[in-house]
Amino acid sequence: MKESVLIKVMRYLFSIRGVLNEHNAREVGKVAINAFVFLWMYTPIANGTVLMLPENMKTRSMINGFVLINMIIGLGGVSLYVTHKVSALKLNYQEVSTEAYPKAVHKAVIHGAWFGCCYGVIAYLMLAQINGFLSIFSIGVGLFLVVVGWTSDTQREIGHIVKVE
Template identity: 75%
Template sequence: MKESFLIKIMRYFFSIRGVLDEHNAREIGKVATNAFMFLWMYTGIANAVFLLLPQAIKTGSMINGFILFNMFIVWGGVGLYVTHKVSELKLNYQEVSTKEYPKAVHKAVIHGAWFGISYGLVTYLMFAQFNGFFSIVSIGFAIFIILISWTSDTQREIAHIVKVE
């Protein structure tokens, strides 16, 4: 079965390593549908509330705060939901031979690095809106998020590598 581009993206970002047979593909479809419906409802309600606010309080910082909160919901909330469901379905477990284990660990470290850099970049862009692009606070917090995200994702990935004989 040829995988769609969206499934390939989900496989990478949510660490889906298991076999996607018909049953698992349907389950991932349900997870994606639930995530989409939540985002659809959230976007509609949040934008309606924002549009109903008086024009006087819609300042630049208010708009930046709204964008920051939306990114938090999308990256944090929905991302954690999908990651949790993938773990629940055990699709993020990877079976490797003892010989292939070091290569799988290396791939987990690289995946964790990209994960950390992406979260750190988003964090930097969000905080730079408030503190400035050359602010030590924005840069420092982004580096902190990169390190935390990198280590936590790498640790989770390595924990889900199973050696088989």
């Protein structure tokens, strides 16, 4: 059975390594729908709140902070929810032979690097809007999140690789 592009994207973003049969695809669909509904409800409430603020409070730094909070909730919160649900369904477990284990670990390290770089760059760009692009704080937080994201995602991915004989 050939997978659609959407399923391939969901498999990568949700770190699904296991078999995605019809039942598992329905469960992943439920998780994705729950995440979408949360964001669908959160977005108008958050935007409505900002629109109700007086004009003198809507400074550039306040708007940048609002966008940063939305990124944290939208990417971080929803990502944690999806990761937790996919883990509970055991869809992110990967069974590999002893010979294929090093290659699976290498793929986990690469996935963790992409994950960490994405979070670090997004955080840096958001903080740089507030503190300046050459700010030591912005650069430091960005690099810190690259390292933390990389190591935490890699550890989680490697922890879900199961050797089978």
